[in-house]
Amino acid sequence: MERRLSKKIKLGNIYIGGDSKITVQSMTNTDSSDFDATYRQIRELENCGCDIVRLTVPDMDAVKTVARLKESDINIPIVADIHFDYKMAIEAAYAGADKIRINPGNIGGEDRVKAVVDACVLKNIPIRIGVNSGSLEKSILDKYGRPSGEALAESAIYHASLLEKFDFTDIILAVKSSRVGDMIRANRILAEKTEYPLHLGVTEAGTVHKGVIKSAAGIGGLLLDGIGDTIRVSLTAHPTEEIREGKAILSAIGINEEKGINIISCPTCGRTKIDIISIANEFEKRASELSVDRKIDVAIMGCVVNGPGEARECDIGIAGGVGEAVLFKKGKVIRKIDESRIIDELIEEIKKL
Ligand code: SF4
Structure with a gap:
């Protein structure tokens, strides 16, 4: 612009x-x-x-x-x-x-x-x-x-x-x-x-x-x-x-982008099998307490079919399965996480970035 x-x-x-x-x-x-x-x-x-x-x-x-x-x-x-x-x-x-x-x-x-x-x-x-x-x-x-x-x-x-x-x-x-x-x-x-x-x-x-x-x-x-x-x-x-x-x-709109966690979350659809809405909201609360020295794009996506691909530009993210999610970085799947551990593990991974 x-x-x-x-x-x-x-x-x-x-x-x-x-x-x-x-x-x-x-x-x-x-x-x-x-x-x-x-x-x-x-x-x-x-x-x-x-x-x-x-x-x-x-x-x-x-x-x-x-x-x-x-x-x-x-x-x-x-x-x-x-x-x-x-x-x-x-x-x-x-x-x-x-x-x-x-x-x-x-x-x-x-x-x-x-x-x-x-x-x-x-x-x-x-x-x-x-x-x-x-x-x-x-x-x-x-x-x-x-x-x-x-x-x-x-x-x-x-x-x-x-x-x-x-x-x-x-x-x-x-x-x-x-x-x-x-x-x-x-x-x-x-x-x-x-x-x-x-x-x-x-x-x-x-x-x-x-x-x-x-x-x-x-x-x-x-x-x-x-x-x-x-x-x-x-x-x-x-x-x-x-x-x-x-x-x-x-x-x-991409102006004055500040340091911090930028959440990209999917709107959910019939493919979503975990509670993405609660996960995204809870993650937002926890992430606001994180201190990061640059902007980090984090994806919270509903499914493994489209999630990682749709969020290819993100630094890190999760994509839901049934009772679990996969962790991915820059669109590539890294490992699986149990549903109960999604937020904790995501936060840990962000601290390592
Ligand atoms: S990422 Fe998957 S669950 Fe979320 S809206 Fe896209 S297709 Fe649906």
């Missing part, structure tokens, strides 16, 4: 866009004025692989939290999410935020936009414009009749133009809709018309099951076409869940 070459923008100790890795981000759901709770949640997010974290900054108490977070041992970039109040954006910039999320069209006149730009230039931090289907300008809604992909993209370009007036181009764009098709269309338009990095997400995607499906379709579809530089899987769930699912989406 050829990746769209966007502008590379520095964000704290990492980059977004250009050839930098596709980052996974989330947003805290603690009260931003509660430093301890916010700090704890960001640590949790950091520990599960979050690359960038955003918190809402509605008042000076939240600004103080930003300042304390920046003095703490948190390593990932902190993004201040601002709605309407340009003064909070300036305060957050001075407090050390690594990026400001604000829509310049919503904060008043040009003098206010300039004041925010000046603070970001001085602190050398970028601005993310975040356009959502629920908060489009009335004039654009009237023009398009609904928050279509075209409408979302036009709004993002309009907000960016307000910053460009002051020669500010360290901009990241996000156009989100709860409709996957609109979000995809909007990002495709921006990918063509601008060079800014794109933050992908399906907004109000829902609870974990539905939200992950929508996000995988929207985010995954765009990434497979080389579009997108950072992602957020919005879920009605704990923020760490967003990171896990975001990483799973990247891994599923």
Whole structure:
């Protein structure tokens, strides 16, 4: 896949866009004025692989939290999410935020936009414009009749133009809709018309099951076409869940493949004679505790007739028989294992790889 070459923008100790890795981000759901709770949640997010974290900054108490977070041992970039109040954006910039999320069209006149730009230039931090289907300008809604992909993209370009007036181009764009098709269309338009990095997400995607499906379709579809530089899987769930699912989406499409066990299991069919569903689920739990220094593809297949062949590319795997399974490596059968020992022996073999 050829990746769209966007502008590379520095964000704290990492980059977004250009050839930098596709980052996974989330947003805290603690009260931003509660430093301890916010700090704890960001640590949790950091520990599960979050690359960038955003918190809402509605008042000076939240600004103080930003300042304390920046003095703490948190390593990932902190993004201040601002709605309407340009003064909070300036305060957050001075407090050390690594990026400001604000829509310049919503904060008043040009003098206010300039004041925010000046603070970001001085602190050398970028601005993310975040356009959502629920908060489009009335004039654009009237023009398009609904928050279509075209409408979302036009709004993002309009907000960016307000910053460009002051020669500010360290901009990241996000156009989100709860409709996957609109979000995809909007990002495709921006990918063509601008060079800014794109933050992908399906907004109000829902609870974990539905939200992950929508996000995988929207985010995954765009990434497979080389579009997108950072992602957020919005879920009605704990923020760490967003990171896990975001990483799973990247891994599923072969991006940023991380060290670890990648399970390939067959869907089962009439040939399956052992309980492959339980074995795959139990193995997944046990495998999550294994520490491996590279990516290992492990196949859990239902039958010896097709299993090893279907999973030829895997490093190791099992294929079920009657009351037993065969262990295979790179498609070649090695030996038989009793059904009761399948998971234990597979784990032992993986440790030897
Ligand atoms: S590996 Fe065997 S059991 Fe599993 S789906 Fe394929 S044919 Fe069926």
